[in-house]
Amino acid sequence: MKVLMLGWELPPYNSGGLGTACYHLTKALSKNQSVDIEFILPYEADHKIDFMKVTAASKQDIDTFLLSGNAYDSTYFYNLAKSQSSNLNGLSLNEQVNLYEEAVASLVKDSQYDIVHAHDWLTFRAALRLKAQKKWPIILHVHSIESDRAGTKHGNPLAREVEAISLMMADRVIAVSEHTKRKIHEDYNIPLDKIEVVHNSIDINDIEPLDLDNAYKYISFMKKFGYRVVVNVGRLTIQKGLPNLLNAAKKVIEKAPKTIFLIVGSGEQYFELIEQATSLNIGANVLFADFQRGKNWRDAFSIGDLFVMPSVSEPFGITPLESVAYGTPAMVSKQSGVSEVLNNCLKVDFWDIDEMANQITSVMLSDPLRDSLLINASSEVEKFSWDNASNKLLNIYSKHTSEAMA
Amino acid sequence: MNKKAIVLYLHVHQPYRIRHYTVFDSAVYHNYFDASYESDTSNERILKKVAEKSYLPTNAKLLELLNNHQEFKLSLSITGTVLEQLEMWAPEALESFKALASSGRVEIVGETYHHSLAFFYSKAEFARQVDMHKQKIYDIFGQTPAVFRNTELAYNNELAKWADDNGYKGILAEGWDPILGWRSPNYVYSPINTNNLKLLMKNYKLSDDIAFRFANHDWTEYPLTADKFSHWLSEDQDATNFNLFMDYETFGEHQWSESGIFDFLDHLPKEWLKTEGHCFNTVSEVIDNFTPVDQIDTPYTVTWADTERDLSAWLGNPMQASTITDLYSLESQIIETNDWSLIEDWRRLQTSDHFYYMCTKWFNDGDIHAYFSPYKSPYEAYMNFANAFRDIRYRLMEKGVNL
Numbered sequence: 114m115k116v117l118m119l120g121w122e123l124p125p126y127n128s129g130g131l132g133t134a135c136y137h138l139t140k141a142l143s144k145n146q147s148v149d150i151e152f153i154l155p156y157e158a159d160h161k162i163d164f165m166k167v168t169a170a171s172k173q174d175i176d177t178f179l180l181s182g183n184a185y186d187s188t189y190f191y192n193l194a195k196s197q198s199s200n201l202n203g204l205s206l207n208e209q210v211n212l213y214e215e216a217v218a219s220l221v222k223d224s225q226y227d228i229v230h231a232h233d234w235l236t237f238r239a240a241l242r243l244k245a246q247k248k249w250p251i252i253l254h255v256h257s258i259e260s261d262r263a264g265t266k267h268g269n270p271l272a273r274e275v276e277a278i279s280l281m282m283a284d285r286v287i288a289v290s291e292h293t294k295r296k297i298h299e300d301y302n303i304p305l306d307k308i309e310v311v312h313n314s315i316d317i318n319d320i321e322p323l324d325l326d327n328a329y330k331y332i333s334f335m336k337k338f339g340y341r342v343v344v345n346v347g348r349l350t351i352q353k354g355l356p357n358l359l360n361a362a363k364k365v366i367e368k369a370p371k372t373i374f375l376i377v378g379s380g381e382q383y384f385e386l387i388e389q390a391t392s393l394n395i396g397a398n399v400l401f402a403d404f405q406r407g408k409n410w411r412d413a414f415s416i417g418d419l420f421v422m423p424s425v426s427e428p429f430g431i432t433p434l435e436s437v438a439y440g441t442p443a444m445v446s447k448q449s450g451v452s453e454v455l456n457n458c459l460k461v462d463f464w465d466i467d468e469m470a471n472q473i474t475s476v477m478l479s480d481p482l483r484d485s486l487l488i489n490a491s492s493e494v495e496k497f498s499w500d501n502a503s504n505k506l507l508n509i510y511s512k513h514t515s516e517a518m519a
Numbered sequence: 520m521n522k523k524a525i526v527l528y529l530h531v532h533q534p535y536r537i538r539h540y541t542v543f544d545s546a547v548y549h550n551y552f553d554a555s556y557e558s559d560t561s562n563e564r565i566l567k568k569v570a571e572k573s574y575l576p577t578n579a580k581l582l583e584l585l586n587n588h589q590e591f592k593l594s595l596s597i598t599g600t601v602l603e604q605l606e607m608w609a610p611e612a613l614e615s616f617k618a619l620a621s622s623g624r625v626e627i628v629g630e631t632y633h634h635s636l637a638f639f640y641s642k643a644e645f646a647r648q649v650d651m652h653k654q655k656i657y658d659i660f661g662q663t664p665a666v667f668r669n670t671e672l673a674y675n676n677e678l679a680k681w682a683d684d685n686g687y688k689g690i691l692a693e694g695w696d697p698i699l700g701w702r703s704p705n706y707v708y709s710p711i712n713t714n715n716l717k718l719l720m721k722n723y724k725l726s727d728d729i730a731f732r733f734a735n736h737d738w739t740e741y742p743l744t745a746d747k748f749s750h751w752l753s754e755d756q757d758a759t760n761f762n763l764f765m766d767y768e769t770f771g772e773h774q775w776s777e778s779g780i781f782d783f784l785d786h787l788p789k790e791w792l793k794t795e796g797h798c799f800n801t802v803s804e805v806i807d808n809f810t811p812v813d814q815i816d817t818p819y820t821v822t823w824a825d826t827e828r829d830l831s832a833w834l835g836n837p838m839q840a841s842t843i844t845d846l847y848s849l850e851s852q853i854i855e856t857n858d859w860s861l862i863e864d865w866r867r868l869q870t871s872d873h874f875y876y877m878c879t880k881w882f883n884d885g886d887i888h889a890y891f892s893p894y895k896s897p898y899e900a901y902m903n904f905a906n907a908f909r910d911i912r913y914r915l916m917e918k919g920v921n922l
Contacts, residue, residue, distance in 0.1 A: 368542050456882055459898055471541035475902040478542075478909075481837035482901055488836075489879045 114510060116142070117226040117249070118152040119217060119236035121184045123160050123167065125406065126175050128183035129348060130431045131256045134289070134313050135232050139165050141503035148507070153220065155213045155235075170216035182206045184235060185262055185348060206235075207271065214239040218246065227514045230506075232256060234272055237279035244282065250513040253283040254311075255293055257428040260300055264351030264425050277301050284513050287311050287506075289429040290450025296426070309509060312454050314499045315434040321411060323439065328412040332373055332400070336416075340371045341477045344417035344441065346410070346432050347424075349380030354423040354446065354463045356382075356389060361423075363393045364470035369477040372398060377413045379404040414439035418483050419476045424449055425463050433458060437494045442486035444472055454497075457489035522808065524760045524800035525752070525791055526719065527593040528691065529767040530668070531616075532634050533569065533601040534872035536560040536893050537903045544906060549860075549914065551907040552867060559893045563608045566601075570609035573771035578615035580770075580781055585622045588788045592624040592799040595767070596668050599632030599648075599655050600870060613659075620660040626801035627656050628691070629664030635869035636670055636833060638678060639820070640847040644854075648866070649685075666690065666802040670871050672721070672764070672823035673830060676816065679710035679718065687716060689806040691764065693823040694720035702813060705758030709811040717806045718815055721764040721823060725751070730765040734778035742779065745786035753794060760805045764823070825880075833874040838901040843874060845908060852920045853911075861914055868907060876900035 118139060122132035135152070142148050143164035150165035156178035157169035181204050204212065217239040229251045231240035240251040258276055259268035267273065280286055280301050286308045288294040294308045327333050332342055343362070347353045355376070362374050376386070376399065383401070390399040405413060414420060420436035420443040427449035434451065436443050437458075444459035445452050452460050459472045476483050538554035554560040584591045597616065605613040619625045631637060632652040637645035649667075657663055666689035667682045674692035682690045694704030702708075704720040728748070732738045740747070752761050766773065774780040791797050800808060824832050834840050846868055853865045876892045877900045894900040916922055 364543070456896070457879070457898075460895070467541065467543065471543065471906075472902065474542040475905060479838075479841075479901075479905055481841040482898065482905070485836050485838045485879060485901075486898060489882065 114148055114228070114514060115226045116148060116150045116510065117221065117224075117229045117243070118150055118165075119229065119231040119239050120152055121155060121233060121235045123152070123154060123162070126156070126158055126160070128179075129185055130313070130429065131184050131233060133431060134256060134429070136162075137314070137316065137319070137499045138502060138506065141499035142506060144500075145503070145507060148510075151226075153217055155209060155216075168220065170213050170220065178209070180204075181209045184233065185257075185350065210235055210238060210275075214242055218242050221247070228252060228510050230254060230510075234259070234275045234279070237275055241279050241282055244284075250284040251282075252285045252287060252509060252513065253279060254287040254289075255280075255297060255428070256289055258293070258296055258300060260296060261293075261426045261428050262350075262352055273300075283307075285309060285509055287509070289313050291453055292426075292448065292450045293428040296428075309505070311502050311505045312450065313429045313431050314454075314497045314502055315431065315438060315494060316497070316499055317438055317495050320435070320438045323411055323415050324408070327416050328409045329375070329402075329416050332375060332416050335373060338371070340373050341369070341418040342373045342375055342416055343473055343477070344375045344377070344413055344420050344436070345422065346377045346405075346413055346420070346436075347422065349376070349378050349382040349386055351382065352425055352427070353378075353380075354425040355386055357463060357466055357469065358421060358423045359386060359389050359393060359395070359399065361466045361469040361473060362390075362399060363395055364467070365473045365477065366395050366398050368470075368474045372473075372477050374399045375402060375413060375417065376400065377402045377405050377410070411439060414441055417441040419444060419459075419473060421469075421473065422446060422449060422451070423461075423463055423469060427451070434494055434497065437487070437490045440487065440491075442476075442483060442490050444469075444476075455490065455493060457486055457493050459486070522796050522798060523752070523758060524798050524805050524808070525787075526760050526762045526800050526802060526805050528628065528668075528762070528764045528802060529593065529595050529769075530765070531574075531595060531597040531601055531767040533562070533566055533598075533604055534634065534870040535600055535604075535867045536562055536565070537868075537873065537900075537907050540903045540906050540910075542906055542909070545909040546913040549864070549910055551864065551903075551910070562604060565893070566604045566608045569768060569772055570605070570612040572776070573768050574605075574609070574612040575615060576776065576781065577767065577770040577784075578612070578619060580784055581625075582615070582618055582622070584785070584788050585619065585624055588792060590792050590798055591788045592626075592801045592804070594626040594628055594666070594802045595619070596628040596630050597656070598630065598634045599652050600634060600867065602655055602659060617660065620662065624801070626666070626803055627660050627662045627664055628802060629653060629656070629667045629687070631670055633866045633869050634670050634871055635866070636673065636830070636843070636871050636874070637847075637869060638669055638673070638681075639830070640843065641850055642681070644847070644850055646685075648869075666719075666806070671830075671833070673820055674817060674822075675820045676711060676818060679713050679716055679817070683710070683713035683716040689717045689719060689802055691719050691721070691762075691802070692817070693821050693828055694722055694762065695821045695828045698815060698817050698821055703755070703758065705755055705761055706812045707760065707806060707809040708813055708815045711814045711816040717811055719760070719762050719802060719805065720815070721762050723823070725761060726763050726765050729763065729780075729783070730769045730773065733774050733780055733783070743783065745783050745790040748783075748787065749790040749793075749797075752791070753797075759809050760800065832878050832880065833871055836877065836879050836897075838877045838879075838897070839874045842877070842901070842904055842908065849911065849915065849922075852915055852922070856915070856918055856920070858914075858918070861911070864907075865911055868904070868911070873900070873904055877904070 120135045244251045259272045414436045429450035433443035446463040535552040631648035667687045668691040704722045708718040877897045
């Protein structure tokens, strides 16, 4: 079966979970001999991937490409279009979407595929074009929708329009969680039985091992004096609910003064969050470490006593699983997809600052709670695998390819 | 014709569940057990519900059976914590228990007042709670227990020795195969190294047929009728006593009225007593009527829960083990305060249910429905408990105790 995948990013050039999920899904799918995947990206780079063919839709390199904004910047692409396309001589995100659609259409002009599988709205127009021109069935995989990225507000009307039309036209819609499935239904009136949930996952074997020496020296030092550490890794954007976490942090530190909050990530709320921490007078306890990759990224998870993901709306949210894999239990918002698959974690409503503070403080004050959460979450996460997701996808593929042939 | 007795023993208990009690409540509010009426942890709401679904209809049925069959008898254990709650919130249900006892054919079994695991942490505190319970049972039912059961039927040689030394004539335990070996639970035994004590061991297969499998449509024996059940018992030619031990709430709560459980109860005496020589015995009667056939050695603790039949459901994980150790570590300071409300709150926290709610064994498999708890997760149960315990410490320190 020849599968044409349309995606916006792959590791190591990913800005978030979208690229990671695409990578692991295609890798698990490729284990199946009968599946032959070509993955078309909007930029040119070497991803060191050998299990499928990765093609660039256009000649631009990754740095030029990112001037247009990343996969999560849908909400701001008007501004980017104004500020960046004129000043830096780059394209707006909207122009990138158009460019990708044209390029994909001409790339596959003379090819034959059995099915098109597209990831998130940026690639949906290209998928729709192929459905119209080639009559190939299209599977649209929703890793997030505009109201998620915008943090429960409506967001960008152009992105919403693309989502509304293409999800309606799709042969099948895949959501990364029940949470996302419900939101797709609520936002776009897509019938629930057209939407299949394929949860993201984690493969413990893919986790890069830690080395003995943690990169966060100051925090390691403070831990020797009885400090406990709360970690958040993610984009500093409205969707992620960090202002609530800082308000909770204020209450936690009053009860458990030896608590450090480590915030790893960047985004449009970066400076605003620093200001908030200082005006709450907890600046000394809140460390902002910017966006990190590799060792610094892994070590951030591992130095924590508790990982927190307070997202306002999180279609899936893979970081709590990564955190458990690196040895730190998690607290997640109930408004997240991951809360549907991980039992042994703390769960809190993103708006419930008192309860968030209560749960975090409880872990800071109790190593038995931290350890029990970790032991049980670890044995849960060990059983996770992307194979379940790829098996579900294969089922969906075969249903739609056979229907197309009939 | 040999005499054969059914020994029906029912255990009545409700804990004081801890409300959603946060770190911000510690050192401010001391009302750990006072959830709002609508909440999942409202003791008053739960007690009223259980009284309506189980205690009242079951007692009505039992009283009817006692009136209709002079041969019908049973034994009950009722914890202090449920008696208090019945007094406060369901006095009519308490009256119905009293009515059973005044028939003279319902024996009350002794245990700890607070349904605690104190025996394994403090013998002195354990003895105090057993005495409290003895007094309460005497005040309400006019009986003094002669047979003992420990919380969760947690039993070992040491407990048997304690019961023997303290004048009990009998004690109850799980009829667990590794302890019984080739022997059958359907006889009276004596525990090793005791003088006058006799041991009754639960026939868990027959008991669980009623308590767990009764309404299970996938069970090959479904539906279970009193006729069929009596027939099974008759098949064991030499047995003297069938120890059917279970939670009282089996009737109407674990097995709903719609399952036919009350009809089963209704027909059991009639079906069983049809055959000459068949009878019902209370726990004391069976001990008086039969000579022990063998000695039982129980070097390690056996309980009536789980496939493991040990204490791991209560003490198996670090959250459980650390909280219970911390709780008992305050014993002498708490008792010395002579502050009844503080001592009582400390004792209510000893109730084994709190530790059971923290059990993570089943939670792992995502089998949350099998998880019998008012909390959404064992972690939530732990956090509420830990915060309540912090407040207990605070109250001690407020009194000038150095911790």
